[in-house]
Amino acid sequence: MSLNELKREGDINKSSLRSQWNKQLSEQSTTLLQEDERSFLKQSMSTPCLEAVSDAEGCYITDVNGKKYLDFHGNSLHQVGYKNPYVVEAVKKQVEELPFIPRRFTADITIQAAQALVNKTMSKDYRVLFTPSGSAAVGLALKIARKATGRHKVISMWESFHGAGLDTISVGGEYVFKKDMGPLMPGVLKGIPYNGYRNLINSEDPEEIASFCLRYLEYMIENEGNIGAVLLEPIRATDTHIPPRSYFEGLGRICDQNGILLIFDEIPTALYRSGTFYVHQQFGVEPDILVLGKGLGGGIIPQAAVLVKTEYDCAGDISLGHYTHEKPALGSAAILATIDYIDDHKLGERCQVLSAFMRDELNKLAERHECIGDIRIAGLLISIELVKDKGTKERHDDLAERVLYYCLERGLSFKVSGGNCLTWHPPLVVTEEELWCAVSLVDEAFTALGK
Template structure:
């Protein structure tokens, strides 16, 4: 069944009148492909039915079956260096020709080079590395390392957080759409109030006050629960983009050190430059004990993830942590090396910061003009625009958000909706001022036509 009503979601609505209208406009042949897709793939929330059928993806653009191009500010958070990046493709092709696969119990220079490249981008350059085939699997390794290092199984994570779809990952993740009907999960997961939830609750204009309250609550959990092994969180939440102040992380690091608790940062969708720094936590002057990476590290070509663990915790030689078939993935490692080299040589971190300054100025102008924008949050090229019924109650304006999404799609801009009412943009690091100008002008046009 292609159309039905289902409004319980974290992001975009798969079944709604606006989605039906959108599908009706994109052509019979496309609809036939979408029906074929639905007939062979397992249905799941937020993925079925698909939004469209694409035939190409280059740079910051995707092209659909009808030949229409869309500036893609979603990209599943993997296109930091752009789709079909020629340097990454060349490196992967070369690796396929030279050494396509590294069997377990063996190594190769490309694997060592990739691990070293990830370590060299850290502040301390004091991490050991494991590769995994997915971000969710990397989170699983981080949880196993926590138990091995501390001997404790309890993990504090945040309500509404997302750390992957595996059963271990959803045990420490907070999105109901992934946990619904799953029954008993891995024991030890404890939820804390995330910075963004309390900020929204009190509408405080003082980030320091909000941070202090949230950290007080984390300390309360630690003192009353006991046996906490780790605190796991996204330094910047990737979906609706919430950015705690530097003081939040300074004290959080102190809390972990004082209580012998590991600090795990999940930067799967946000690392590799999208925050304006290579790793997100480098914006806040702290380092985690365990860093989880994924998505964009494969250059938008190869599915790839990694776990970085402080060298002093390299203590698992008597157990198998992952032992994956692609434990040292030749093609993935080539993609990692090529992606880092491309970011450096093309000064993409500098471009990210420059474009972020432009976006911040443009966003302030829109915020001052339109009361339906309740807030906007920008760090590097992580951007979110929160749509509200009014700025006093800050009621979610989901209908407006969905109307703006389809208006923008109709006119050539693709992005994700988060939390129902947040327009979330993750432009690639190669984005230009002209492309951002197009996106902002279209956003304003969509607000004028629907607000």
């Protein structure tokens, strides 16, 4: 696999720019990174590490040298900020009162957490299972779909990500997770994801693109048969592609007509990250199964959940999610504290205001720099796609990487997706001033690197 192919998946850990970055690290950082490499298995996109950190609070991470980074990456789990005092206190209290709930028992805290998630849905017609990770939650959703429909086939999307387990890389659409893995889970077919900027019909009309994707999906269903579920990210987290409402209306109709369950993976995008508590609420179509994770644990506890429409509560004769932490005391406390904090501090409304601010600022940025091919924003899910030429839309991977390191050196961290997209997931507690500083720094980077 070539470096360019790796960069297409976001892996830039072995480039010449990374080598230059390593040369400026302190002795303490270098020692810790060397110890890290001796301690952990290597894997693409995670190793070698950038730096060693000593703290994470609010919107910032701090490295061992005391340098702070405004973190617009955060593994998409810091909606309420790092070390949120409200969540920390709730988890501490739970540790002292009831740290663990053994299997076959329950407690008020975990029932409250499940009900809180259901109460945030439009229909309030769901049952819940908790899992320790998003990947496990997606696997559980696939099992429920098989049990409920009696069909094992599932349609997921190219370029998607649903986790790193063997089942979830099967339904995922990124090659770097499947390389050398041999036979994967049978019955998985790949549909064409919505992409308003790069698509097979070279269209810029959202309705036309949505119609094309849906027609292809129907073609797959008609010619394959025995499809039990369609799985997708309503808004793709990595490069923020946002389908029109008609896409979801058509998706719901197709699934209903064919007895297919609709599964939405909102692991990195729920909890107002996209502008609504659950992403699908802005499109008016509820899934049969909803998968949550990442920020669900308040940036502290690894926590995920599966919400299933009540009519598909049909697996009482099998062990669907026989997890050690299937009734998580600490995770439930974190869930409740996170939701309360979001509601009490009106972070949903705040997200909408900040989103409008960012849209204006980034549109101004695009007017100043020809390298910006497209800007996509939903709430505080932000993607800036860099191109060499706006007409040809040729990806500018090299510039994206150079901008990343320019910003890292000056204290801004974010993800590069698809090789050429600057992907920003700032926490909902970010200030307008911090957002403006990030835009200004990228503006500065484009000007400096363009020369």
